[in-house]
Amino acid sequence: MTFQEQGYIFNQWIDQHKALIFKIVRAYGNTAMDQDDLFQEISIQVWRSIPAFRNESAVTTWIYRIALNTAISWVTKEHKYRKVSGALHGIPDVLSHPHKPVDEQLTWLYETIHSLDEIDRSLALLLLDGFSYKEMAAILGISVSNVGVKINRIKKQLILQSKKISDHGIR
Template sequence: MKKELEHSFVAQLEKHQNIIHKVCRLYTNNQDAHNDLFQEITIQLWRAFPKFRGEAKFSTWMYRVALNTAITLYRKSKRSIQTNDIADFHFKIKADEYDDTEEEQLKLMYSAIKQLSDIEKALIFLYLEEKNYKEISETMGISEVNARVKMNRVKGKLKKILNP
């Protein structure tokens, strides 16, 4: 029975691991933190997996666990002393033929998203994952109407951040 549970979990994790990577990218600033958060989310998913009843899609349940874990750890890290990794301060030599416009726009977007509250980050993440409002509301544990209202506010806030 335990082996079946383990095989089922590993299969689902492999199928949907990009969800975890995207959440990690949203809540971390470097590869070490990304790896740590990925590991912590995986542990929390494994601990909660025996209680997964299948009432929602596995991916929806996974989003919920991943976002809750990331938000909890993010809030804890806000209370600790912040340091910068020397690897974050690197120099790039830009080649003339390389157009980094799209990359720069993504960096600006992620920078803007990081200025949002934890809940707002989760909402915009699910929106960017092309989840409909019903899925967003199920994942976030709020009503569909509330999800729409909050999303409109978040979009307005992002516009202000990106176009001051």
């Protein structure tokens, strides 16, 4: 594969799947700066993976797997880095974009998804994107029955947290 062919495929994949990647980035990155870094890291991994793609799965499945695996390892690496060096508090997000009106429900959903462990966070995103249990199992390397059990627990947890908010008048 030539560099130009790889570049064409990369641009096409990123353009077609950027919404999927942004969902993962938003769920795994804490700040706008983290999200920018994670998007960049996922993009690099997508670029590197193009020669290995063999059309044995859908491109969407392939991108999702790369993005989730990259996000999970990025979070682990960031957590270790921050433990050692300490977070840089008080520094404004230089690269942040002008603020759009905030959808509080969407913000709550992403904050809640962000609070889940990596596997549950990944499952929540896959569920929101309409993947089947079988596809989720293939992407995450767990059994279909385990997917079902975990999704039921996630739904119960989200419902419980939602009720707590509405009962206490929060937001």
